[in-house]
Amino acid sequence: MPALTLSLPPQIYLALLALGVKHGDKVITNGFTFTALPSTIIHAGASPVLVQANENFTMNVEDLKLKIAANPDCKVMILSHFRGKLSDCDAIRDICDEHGILMVEDCAHGMGCTWNGEQAGKVGDIAVFSCQSDKVVNAGEGGFLATNNAEWASQCVYWSGACASRQPRLPGLYSTIFQRNSLTALMRRRGAL
Numbered sequence: 001m002p003a004l005t006l007s008l009p010p011q012i013y014l015a016l017l018a019l020g021v022k023h024g025d026k027v028i029t030n031g032f033t034f035t036a037l038p039s040t041i042i043h044a045g046a047s048p049v050l051v052q053a054n055e056n057f058t059m060n061v062e063d064l065k066l067k068i069a070a071n072p073d074c075k076v077m078i079l080s081h082f083r084g085k086l087s088d089c090d091a092i093r094d095i096c097d098e099h100g101i102l103m104v105e106d107c108a109h110g111m112g113c114t115w116n117g118e119q120a121g122k123v124g125d126i127a128v129f130s131c132q133s134d135k136v137v138n139a140g141e142g143g144f145l146a147t148n149n150a151e152w153a154s155q156c157v158y159w160s161g162a163c164a165s166r167q168p169r170l171p172g173l174y175s176t177i178f179q180r181n182s183l184t185a186l187m188r189r190r191g192a193l
């Protein structure tokens, strides 16, 4: 179920909130990726824990193990597929499962990329996609978020709107124009337009 948002930082923000990230928490992410990832972690009130990159920009699994060992209270990570290079998704998912870490998958550069035959977006608990103008499928601006968890999905859909109808946990992002852009891009991706 997709939640449509302005651009990637709000998607990551919503995903972190849905996964229960609170002020003072730590969130692990790639040390080599777009600056908006650590910035958004900070805007969510948490601290980024940065993992070193391999020479091809992917996440270094050995350094990930070291960072988790040094930060055992870390319960969420963002795995970013920077420049279309997919990290060792199986190893990273196994490590996350072993330590009870939930994963947001940043597919801004990963749309259409595969890992062992699986499309990027399937390894994370929540996957975020950008439709900004220099991405593979674009709508000028916008993006969407996908998850198989119905509760997280409905929270993110609600928060990406006006948050007017129920007791809000945060002010709604209300990105309606960009939602329409994102929907156009999503339908193009699915071959509906």
Ligand SMILES: Cc1ncc(COP(=O)(O)O)c(C=O)c1O
Residues within 6 Å of the ligand: 006, 007, 008, 009, 033, 034, 036, 080, 081, 082, 083, 106, 108, 109, 130, 131, 132, 142, 143
């Ligand atoms: C890896 C990565 N993630 C996320 C983003 C942000 O996407 P958006 O432009 O939709 O904010 C970018 C931007 O280029 C990016 O490079």
